[in-house]
Amino acid sequence: MSEETRNTVDGQVSAGAIVQAASIGAVHHHVHAAPAESAAPVVRLPVEAPFFEDRETERESVERALGRWRERSGVVRPLVVAVSGMGGVGKSALGLRLAHEAHRERGCHALYVDLDDHRKDGAVDPSDVLAVLLGDLGVHEPWRAKDPAGRRGQYAERTAGRRLVVVLDNAAYGSEVEPLLPVSTDSVAIVISRRRLADLPGALEVPLGPLPGEAAEGLLRSLLDDTPLASGQDTVAEIARMCGGLPAALHVAGRYLRTHRRRPAERLIAALRTELDEEGLPVVEAVWDAAYRELSAPAARLYRLLASHPGPSFTDASAAALLGAEDPDAAYDALTELEGASLVTVWDRDAEPDPDGATGAAQERLRMHDLLRAHAQRRARQDGEPEEAAARARVVRWYRRQAERADELVAGSRMRFALPVPxxxxxxxxxxxxxxxxxxxxxxxRAALHSCVHLAHQAGGPEGDTDAWSLCEPLWTHFMDHRHYADAIDAFRAGLASAQRAEHLAAQARLRCQLARALWETGDLAAARNEVDQAVRSAAALEGEPRLRASTLEFRGLLRREEGDWAGAVEQFAASRRIHEEIGNAYGVLLQTYLLGKTLLDQGEPRRAAELLARAHDMAGLQGRTRMLGRTAYELARALRRTDEGGSGRVHALYERALESARERGADRDEAEALHALADLAEQTGDREAAHTRRAQARAIEARAGAVGAEG
Incomplete structure (x- = not known):
C-alpha cells in the first residue's frame, strides 16, 4: 500500500500519580483573534503529590510575583517561574503544586511536557515539543506546520492573549525553553531544572534546597500515616536527618519503616551509620541500599534491570519482558514488591475509550526516579548483572512485536519486509x-520505541540489526500521523545503518525513502534527493520486488513535486503506474493516476489533468476507496473549473461528494477545503448567502483546528 494511504488516529497521553520529588518525567507572526476558550479546559498535569511539606516561602514569593505581573502592561511574555535544585529535592512536586494552584485559580488550559522525553544527545528539538503542545491545544496533525518556523508561528497564534499554565520539566538550558513560552502576558510558565538557568532572562528564580529538619520529619511522619513504631517516634528525627532532607530518600525510608514497623528501628539506624562511617557513601545511598537488601531475589534482579528500560516509563508487561521469567506472575510479584518499597512509583493510569464509547482496561504506567535509576545501575555494576544485554534484547523484541501488532490494526495491509515476531x-x-x-x-x-531502535542498532549482530530496521516499519505509520521530525530522522538513520550491515537491500530502499520524506519536509531537499536516488537504484537492482520499485519511483515523484519540478514528477508517477499495471495492482494504478492528474493540473494542463482525474475517480468508486473517491472528486472539480467544461452543476456535485467523504472520514482539513471551494463556486454563480454560509463553516473548522491565521 502506498504511503499516501493511511489511517489517522490521534491519541494523547495524560499523566497520573507521582510522589514528591519524582522525576515526572524570535518569531515573526501575525496575531489574530485568540481562539475561544473551550468549555472544558485541557489539563495535562500529573496529579499533585499526596504528601507535601514546607515550601511556603517559595509559594508565597510566586503568589506575590503573580500579583505584580497582573499589573504589568506592554510586555507580551508570560510570568516565568524557574524552580531549580538537585535531584530528589522536590522540584517537580513544588512545580506541579504551583501549576495546579494557578490552574484552579484561572480555570484555564494546563499543559505539561518533560523535555527529557524529547532529548537526543543532550539537545531538545523544540519543533517536536511544539508538536505535542499544539496537539494539546487542539491543533490536529493535518493542520500543524511541518517546518520549525511554521510551528513557532502557529504556537504563537494559538497562545496569543490566552490564559495558560505550561510546565516545562527537566529543562537544561534557557535557550530550549524560550521557543516554548506562550506568547501571552496572561500565561504562566513553570520551568523545572536541576540547575539555575542563567540564560533565561526575567524569570522568577525559585531555588530549592533539602527540607529543613522539622519539615523533613513532618514529611516522614505523614508517610508513616500514624503507623506505630516499636522504637517510638524519636527514631523519626534520626532517620530524617540521615535522609539529608531529600524527599526522594524520605519516601523510601518511610515505606521501609512501615513495612518493618515491628522491627527495632535502631537496626536500620545502625546499618546506615555503619555504611556512612565505613564506606563513606552519600547519605541517601545508604537508605536505598537498605531497602534494596530487603528485596527478594527476583525483585532485586528486576530493580537492577529496570535501569536499562528503554522508555521513561514502563508497564507490567514491559517489565516482564525485561525480567524474562517463564512465569509472568513472577514479574508482577516483583514489581508489586518494588512499588511497596517505593523504589518505583505509579506515574499514570490511562484508559483510552474505543470508538463505541466503551472504556478499555486502564494501562498503569510506572516510573523510577532518576536518582533511583542511577542507584539501580550502580547495584547492577556492584552485584553483577550478566543478563543485562539479554534483557535489553528481550524488551526490544517485545516492543517490536507490540508495534507490529498495532501497525497492522492502524494501517492494515501494506508493504512490509520484516517477518512478524511470534x-x-x-x-x-x-x-x-x-x-x-x-x-x-x-x-x-513513542520514546521507548525510538530508544529500542538505537538499543538494537548498538547491539548489532543479525538479531539486533533486524530488530532495528524492522521497528522502523511501524514507526513509519506513526510518523505519518505524528510529525516528530528529529525522532524520525534519528530512528530512520539508525535503522538504515542496521539494514546496510544486514545487507538487506529492500529494507535499505524502503528506509531511504522514509528518511527522505522526513528530510524534505524539514527543508533538506538535497539530502532527500540523495536518499531517494539511492533508493531507486537499490530497488532497481532487486529481482522480484516490483512494488518496491514502484514505491521508490513514487517517492521520487513526490520529491520532484516538492521541488516544483512538475515535468519530473509526471515522469516518475507515470513510470510507477506502468509497474502497477504490469503486476495488476489496481490500487497502485489508481493512486498514480491521481498523482499524475493532480501534478498536471499544478503544471497548468487542466484538460489532460481532468481526463486522468476522471479515470481515477471512476476507479476509486469501483474499488470502494472512500478517501480517494473524495480526493479525486475534489481535484477533478478543480480541473473542470479551469477548463470551463462540465458546467457548474457537475462541479458542484463533485465538491459535495468531496465534502461528504471528508465528513465520513472525520478529515476536517479536507472538509474545510471542500467548503471553501463550494463558497468560491457560490460566489461565482452569484449565490452570496450560500457562499457566506460555506465560508463561515470552513472558518469555524479552521479556528477549532488551529489553522494559522484562522480567526476565532
Whole structure:
C-alpha cells in the first residue's frame, strides 16, 4: 500500500500519580483573534503529590510575583517561574503544586511536557515539543506546520492573549525553553531544572534546597500515616536527618519503616551509620541500599534491570519482558514488591475509550526516579548483572512485536519486509481492541520505541540489526500521523545503518525513502534527493520486488513535486503506474493516476489533468476507496473549473461528494477545503448567502483546528 494511504488516529497521553520529588518525567507572526476558550479546559498535569511539606516561602514569593505581573502592561511574555535544585529535592512536586494552584485559580488550559522525553544527545528539538503542545491545544496533525518556523508561528497564534499554565520539566538550558513560552502576558510558565538557568532572562528564580529538619520529619511522619513504631517516634528525627532532607530518600525510608514497623528501628539506624562511617557513601545511598537488601531475589534482579528500560516509563508487561521469567506472575510479584518499597512509583493510569464509547482496561504506567535509576545501575555494576544485554534484547523484541501488532490494526495491509515476531512466552501482549487503542499505545510508547531502535542498532549482530530496521516499519505509520521530525530522522538513520550491515537491500530502499520524506519536509531537499536516488537504484537492482520499485519511483515523484519540478514528477508517477499495471495492482494504478492528474493540473494542463482525474475517480468508486473517491472528486472539480467544461452543476456535485467523504472520514482539513471551494463556486454563480454560509463553516473548522491565521 502506498504511503499516501493511511489511517489517522490521534491519541494523547495524560499523566497520573507521582510522589514528591519524582522525576515526572524570535518569531515573526501575525496575531489574530485568540481562539475561544473551550468549555472544558485541557489539563495535562500529573496529579499533585499526596504528601507535601514546607515550601511556603517559595509559594508565597510566586503568589506575590503573580500579583505584580497582573499589573504589568506592554510586555507580551508570560510570568516565568524557574524552580531549580538537585535531584530528589522536590522540584517537580513544588512545580506541579504551583501549576495546579494557578490552574484552579484561572480555570484555564494546563499543559505539561518533560523535555527529557524529547532529548537526543543532550539537545531538545523544540519543533517536536511544539508538536505535542499544539496537539494539546487542539491543533490536529493535518493542520500543524511541518517546518520549525511554521510551528513557532502557529504556537504563537494559538497562545496569543490566552490564559495558560505550561510546565516545562527537566529543562537544561534557557535557550530550549524560550521557543516554548506562550506568547501571552496572561500565561504562566513553570520551568523545572536541576540547575539555575542563567540564560533565561526575567524569570522568577525559585531555588530549592533539602527540607529543613522539622519539615523533613513532618514529611516522614505523614508517610508513616500514624503507623506505630516499636522504637517510638524519636527514631523519626534520626532517620530524617540521615535522609539529608531529600524527599526522594524520605519516601523510601518511610515505606521501609512501615513495612518493618515491628522491627527495632535502631537496626536500620545502625546499618546506615555503619555504611556512612565505613564506606563513606552519600547519605541517601545508604537508605536505598537498605531497602534494596530487603528485596527478594527476583525483585532485586528486576530493580537492577529496570535501569536499562528503554522508555521513561514502563508497564507490567514491559517489565516482564525485561525480567524474562517463564512465569509472568513472577514479574508482577516483583514489581508489586518494588512499588511497596517505593523504589518505583505509579506515574499514570490511562484508559483510552474505543470508538463505541466503551472504556478499555486502564494501562498503569510506572516510573523510577532518576536518582533511583542511577542507584539501580550502580547495584547492577556492584552485584553483577550478566543478563543485562539479554534483557535489553528481550524488551526490544517485545516492543517490536507490540508495534507490529498495532501497525497492522492502524494501517492494515501494506508493504512490509520484516517477518512478524511470534508470541513471546515471557511477556503478555498488549490487548488492542481497536485502531484507536493501538494508535494510542504507539503514541504513549513513542520514546521507548525510538530508544529500542538505537538499543538494537548498538547491539548489532543479525538479531539486533533486524530488530532495528524492522521497528522502523511501524514507526513509519506513526510518523505519518505524528510529525516528530528529529525522532524520525534519528530512528530512520539508525535503522538504515542496521539494514546496510544486514545487507538487506529492500529494507535499505524502503528506509531511504522514509528518511527522505522526513528530510524534505524539514527543508533538506538535497539530502532527500540523495536518499531517494539511492533508493531507486537499490530497488532497481532487486529481482522480484516490483512494488518496491514502484514505491521508490513514487517517492521520487513526490520529491520532484516538492521541488516544483512538475515535468519530473509526471515522469516518475507515470513510470510507477506502468509497474502497477504490469503486476495488476489496481490500487497502485489508481493512486498514480491521481498523482499524475493532480501534478498536471499544478503544471497548468487542466484538460489532460481532468481526463486522468476522471479515470481515477471512476476507479476509486469501483474499488470502494472512500478517501480517494473524495480526493479525486475534489481535484477533478478543480480541473473542470479551469477548463470551463462540465458546467457548474457537475462541479458542484463533485465538491459535495468531496465534502461528504471528508465528513465520513472525520478529515476536517479536507472538509474545510471542500467548503471553501463550494463558497468560491457560490460566489461565482452569484449565490452570496450560500457562499457566506460555506465560508463561515470552513472558518469555524479552521479556528477549532488551529489553522494559522484562522480567526476565532
Amino acid at each position: 508470541p513471546l512466552p515471557y511477556a503478555p501482549d498488549v490487548p488492542f481492541r481497536s485502531k484507536t487503542e493501538a494508535a494510542h499505545w504507539m503514541t504513549a510508547e
